[in-house]
Amino acid sequence: MLSYSEQDIILGCKENKRVFQEALFKQYHSLFLKICARYAIDNEDTEQLLHDGFLKIFTHIEEYKFAGSFEGWMKRIVVNNCLDYVKSKDTRNALNTKYALPVEEVNTSFSASNVLKDIAFKDLLKLIQTLPPTTRMVFNLAVFEGYAHKEIASLLKISEGTSSWHLHEARKTLQKLILKSSKEVNYESK
């Protein structure tokens, strides 16, 4: 496969040339699929979010004027598309029926590094997908997208304190879920 520079790809995409669009898709589809997966309910929605995100990138690429990081520009489009999805009423209803029930108190003084290494990516993704909608959005934006609480608060129309609380809750819940998941695996293996 021919390799193109980022500028070639951008210019090619601006001219609606398939070969460059495919090159861009191949280069970034893994990264964006993982972003979409963190917000989506299931695999089907993940693929739909990826599809819609790339479609928006290609149809708005004329607006990219080579100011700032191209990856960052694309990432914002994909994340905003995911946020719109999560904010939609239908998605919220679906998420509310799936998010994690209160986890019983467990000893979290475990070796997270070992547990996280052992846990499969798909299982970890499923655990994240069980977080309540707002908690999940705050967690994703803060941990993976690198947004500050001020930005998150503005984006989700919540206070910074609430954003901070959601992040704390997300970490606590995930750690418990990971540990629980790990124990269950260990128990089954015994």
Next chain:
Amino acid sequence: MSPNEFDRLLREKFDNEMVTFNPDQWKRLASALPKEKNRKLIYIKLGSIAAALVLLGFGFLYFNDSNNSIASVDKIEATPKASIIVSPDLKNDSPIKLNEPTAKTTISTPLKLDNLTSSTSIVKKNSTKSLHQNTISIKSLETQLAIQEPQVTHGFSETSEKFILSKHDDVVNSSNQKIKEQISNSALSKTIQIADKELEIEDVKLLASKRTSINLTGGVNYGSLNLGYMASISAKQNLSDKLFIEGSIGFLQNQEVVSSNMSSSQYSQILNNSNRGRPAKFSESPSGIYFLQLAPMVGYEIFKNLSVGAGADIQRNLEGTIDNRAIVATEYGFKMIPIWDAGVTTKAEIGLNRQLKAGIVYREGLNNLLSGTQNYYNRRYVQVQLKLKLYGK
């Protein structure tokens, strides 16, 4: 474990995971993207536009050679309030004879109709004393000069010939310059680029059938009745994806017309030599001739931004009546400006953007054909239009 450590481990977990490329995902996305530009199709479209421009150029050339050209102000200055004394007895003493040196005055000095006397065969083509021979256009003068050049007795001195020819060259150069400017300045050249760009977005089916739009149109005529302006409002209804009907109602003004007014009966009397001994009086000449236009049309969209159409064109002269109508002096005699002017039009239109279109209309008058006479002035013209969409998709 600190929160930062936990976050870092999670990020690493995600970063290290590589999702394999799924070709089906790409196929699905590619099918949803706007279709890639087909080079061959674009060349065909550009070729069509180029061919249309060439045809337009030929149209202008043909038009300039038209028999309908009227005597312009540069060539003859007819006094608007002139009256013609028609006398059947003045066969030999008419002061206007092309075979005499006085013919020079028809070119170099204004023709004063007040002083003009002529035979009753005033509008007959072959009369050596007919008025229309004194109102011939520069083009026909040139032809006449070419034929009669060796005959000194015609009274056209070498100096006057040069004057006429150089004047003619000026007119031709000026006309060519105008055409060049029209082509270069017109939105057509820009339209080619815009159309090229917009044609790429073929998946966007904005042209759903059964849609209606209301448009405001402005245009400039270049035609047999000199320059004119047009403003109209039109409604367009799609019958299918490609086929549409359009109707417009508008207002036209023709400027700088060398004409005078008389009644239809006076015109008939002159034409039939039935007014012997009585003067045919011209009333005041209009400064412009105004028309109300109704133009239904059927059109077809060849490409997304290029459509052609043909239709009828009915125009009502707002100033003319049977008793007082505009008469134009042409090289083929006096012709009546129709009060009701029936015609046909063909039109090519190019979309500049979603709201604005540029069009070229060619109109041919049908009054002579319908009446079986040659008494009407054929208002044949090319019109360049800009159309703004006011309502509808």
